[in-house]
Amino acid sequence: MxxxxxxxxxSLFGNMRRMIRSTGAVGGIAARLAGExxxxxxxxDAHAEELKRVLGGLKGPMMxxxxxxxxxxxxxxxxxxxxxxxxxxNAPPMGWSFVRRRMQTELGPDWQNHxxxxxxxxxxxxxxxxxxxxxxPDDRHVAxxxxxxxxxxxxxxxxxxxRLLISIYHRLDNAIKQDEVYMELVNRLKEELDYVRxxxxxxxxxxxxxxxxxxxxxxxxxxxxxxxxxxxxWVDGRSLREMLDTDMDQGQRNEIARSLxxxxxxxxxxxxxxxxxxxxxxxxxxxxxxxxxxxFGSIRIFKASFVQGVIDLCRALENNDEDxxxxxxxxxxxxDISKEVMEILNEWARFLYSPxxxxxxxxxxxxxxxxxxxxxxxxxxxxxxxxxxxxxxxEFVLVDRSAxxxxxxxxxxxxxxxxxxxxxxxxxxxxxxxxANNQKCALETARVPDPLE
Numbered sequence: 001m002x003x004x005x006x007x008x009x010x011s012l013f014g015n016m017r018r019m020i021r022s023t024g025a026v027g028g029i030a031a032r033l034a035g036e037x038x039x040x041x042x043x044x045d046a047h048a049e050e051l052k053r054v055l056g057g058l059k060g061p062m063m064x065x066x067x068x069x070x071x072x073x074x075x076x077x078x079x080x081x082x083x084x085x086x087x088x089x090n091a092p093p094m095g096w097s098f099v100r101r102r103m104q105t106e107l108g109p110d111w112q113n114h115x116x117x118x119x120x121x122x123x124x125x126x127x128x129x130x131x132x133x134x135x136x137p138d139d140r141h142v143a144x145x146x147x148x149x150x151x152x153x154x155x156x157x158x159x160x161x162x163r164l165l166i167s168i169y170h171r172l173d174n175a176i177k178q179d180e181v182y183m184e185l186v187n188r189l190k191e192e193l194d195y196v197r198x199x200x201x202x203x204x205x206x207x208x209x210x211x212x213x214x215x216x217x218x219x220x221x222x223x224x225x226x227x228x229x230x231x232x233x234w235v236d237g238r239s240l241r242e243m244l245d246t247d248m249d250q251g252q253r254n255e256i257a258r259s260l261x262x263x264x265x266x267x268x269x270x271x272x273x274x275x276x277x278x279x280x281x282x283x284x285x286x287x288x289x290x291x292x293x294x295x296f297g298s299i300r301i302f303k304a305s306f307v308q309g310v311i312d313l314c315r316a317l318e319n320n321d322e323d324x325x326x327x328x329x330x331x332x333x334x335x336d337i338s339k340e341v342m343e344i345l346n347e348w349a350r351f352l353y354s355p356x357x358x359x360x361x362x363x364x365x366x367x368x369x370x371x372x373x374x375x376x377x378x379x380x381x382x383x384x385x386x387x388x389x390x391x392x393x394x395e396f397v398l399v400d401r402s403a404x405x406x407x408x409x410x411x412x413x414x415x416x417x418x419x420x421x422x423x424x425x426x427x428x429x430x431x432x433x434x435x436a437n438n439q440k441c442a443l444e445t446a447r448v449p450d451p452l453e
Contacts, residue, residue, distance in 0.1 A: 093122035093130050094148070102146055106229040114224055118144070128192060128297070133234055141234035142221055151193050151228075159186055177391040184394035188276065192297035195230040197449070201296035202232060204446035205275070208267045215263040215283075215291040235292045237284030244412060252289070257415030259291040261422055264402055269311075269426045272302040272439045276398030278405035300398040301439070301451055304432035305331050310399070311427050317350055318357050333393025341390050344383045351376050352403055355419035364410035364419065373407075 094102070099120075103111045112118060117135040124131040129147040136142060163182060191197055199220035206217040218233035225231050240256070248256075260283075267273040275282075276298040284292045309331035316325035322339075325346060329337050337345075351373065355364050365372065384390055392400075443450050 093125040094146075096120040099132065099146065102149065103144075103229070106146070106226045107224065126295075129228075134231075136221075142224075142231050143218070143234045144224075145195070145230040145232070147193070147195065147228040155189055155193065159189070177389050180391055180394040181397050184397040187394075188298050188300070188398070191299075194227055195225060196227050198230055198297050199225050199232075200446055200448040201299045204273065204299075204442060204448050205267065205293065205296060207442055207446055208271055208273070209263060209293070212262070212266060213290075214266060215259055215293055216286065217293055217296075235284055235286065235294070237286040237292055239281065239284060240409070241280050243285055250414075250416065253413045253415050254417055255289065256285065256291065257410050257413050257417060258422070260406060260409060261417075261419075262426075263291060263293060264406060265423075265426055268302075268399075269307060269430065270435065270438055271442050272304055272307050272435055273442075274300050274302070274398055274402055276300050276401060278402055278409060280409065298398070300395070301443070301448075302395060302399075304435040304439070306333075306395055307435060308430070308432050311430060313349060314353050314356055314423075317346065317353050333395055334390070335393075337390070338387070340387050341384070344380055344387060345390070347383075348376065348380045352407070356423040357420060359418065359420045361416055361418045363414065363416055364407050 099122075103118075107114060114136070115134045116137050116139065119133045121132075122130040123133045123143070128151060129145050132144045132146065134142050134144050199222065202217060202220045206219060209215045209217055216235070218235055221231040221233075243256075260278075263283075264275060264278065267275070275293065275296065277295060279295075282293065282295045284294065286292055309328040312324050312331070313328035315321070316323075316328055322342070326337065326342055329342060329345065334345075354366070355362065358366075369375070440450075442448075
C-alpha cells in the first residue's frame with residue numbers, strides 16, 4: 001500500500017517529491033555547467049552517473065526525454081549523453097490495488113467483466129505506463145498498457161526543467177541551437193500521452209506493414225481502450241537484447257537487420273511516416289522469426305517534399321552536387337544556410353549516408369574504430385561552433401534519431417548487407433504526389449489526425 005500511495009502523483013506530496021528530485025538533478029547540471037564557464041572543473045563523469053541514477057528512478061517524461069536527448073548529437077555534453085543513453089524504461093511497477101483503481105477509472109466499476117483473466121503483476125514497466133497480460137472471454141490474449149496517473153501535469157513540470165537545462169547549456173555552446181528540437185520534443189511527448197492517438201498509429205502501421213509481411217503490428221481493441229488505456233493483441237517473442245546474447249548465425253543477423261530497415265523506411269519513403277523510437281525494447285522476434293514492432297507513441301508525419309529532400313541529399317553527396325545539397329537542406333527547413341555551414345553538415349551526412357552510396361555488401365559502419373562516429377560528431381560540432389552554429393528544423397529530429405538508433409542496432413547485429421541496394425529498392429519510382437496520395441489515404445483509413453493540415 002505504501003508503494004501505491006507513493007505512486008499517486010495526483011497527491012500534493014507526490015508532486016512535491018518529484019519536483020524536488022528533478023529540480024535537484026537539473027540544478028546540479030546547471031551548477032556544473034556554470035562552473036565550467038568560469039573555469040571551475042568538475043568530475044562530469046561521476047555527476048553524469050549520479051544523474052542517471054536520479055532520473056532512472058522517475059517514471060514519466062523526464063526519463064523519456066533523457067533517452068531522447070542522449071541520441072541527439074550535441075544536445076548535452078558527451079559525459080551526460082553517454083550515461084543517459086543507458087537509461088531503460090523499467091521503472092518499478094504499480095501495485096495491484098493501485099492498478100485496480102486505475103482500471104476502474106478507465107473502464108468503469110465492472111471492468112473485470114471484460115476479461116476472463118487479468119494478470120496482477122505487470123509484464124513490463126515503461127516510462128509513461130505499464131503493461132498487463134490479460135485474456136478476453138473469447139480466449140484472445142491481449143496486452144493492456146495502463147498509463148501512470150497525472151502524467152499530463154508531470155509532463156508540464158518536467159518540460160520546464162528540460163527547457164532550463166537546454167538554455168543554460170547553450171549559453172556556453174551554440175554549435176547546435178536547440179529551440180526547434182525542444183518544441184519537437186514537447187509536441188511528441190504530449191502526443192505520447194494520448195493512447196487514442198497511439199491506437200490510431202497501430203492501425204496506421206498495420207496498414208502500411210502487415211500486408212508487406214516485413215513485420216507484424218498488433219491490432220488495438222478499441223472497445224477496451226481509452227486515452228489512458230491501450231488494449232491490443234498480445235505478442236509472444238524474444239527481445240533483440242536477449243537474441244544478441246545467443247549464437248545467431250550471420251543469416252539470422254542479416255534477416256533481422258533487413259526487417260528493421262524495411263519496417264522503418266517503407267512507412268517513411270512510401271507514406272511520409274516514421275517511427276521515432278528505435279529503442280531495443282520496442283520490438284520482438286516471434287517464433288516464426290518475424291519482427292514485431294511495439295510502442296507507437298512517438299510517430300512523425302512529414303510532407304512529401306521533406307522525404308524528397310532526404311533522397312536529394314543522398315544523390316547530391318554521391319555526385320558532389322552543391323546546388324542539390326543546398327536545395328535538400330532548404331526543403332528540410334534549414335534557413336539561411338551558408339556554404340561553410342553546408343560543407344560542415346555534409347561531412348556528417350557523408351558518414352550517415354555512406355552505406356547507402358556504396359553499392360556493395362558491408363557492415364553499416366565499415367571501420368575498426370567503434371568511436372568513429374563520436375569523433376566525427378565532435379569534429380563537426382567544433383567546426384559548427386566556430387561558424388556561428390546552426391538551428392536544426394524540428395522535422396529533422398526524429399529522422400536523425402532513427403538513423404542513428406537504427407545504425408547502432410545494425411552495428412550490434414554485425415549485419416552485412418548491400419544497404420545501397422535496399423535503399424534503391426525503396427525509392428525506385430519515387431514520386432512526391434504518389435506519396436502524398438498514399439499518406440492521405442492511409443491516415444484517413446486508420447483515422448489518424450493529420451498534423452499537416
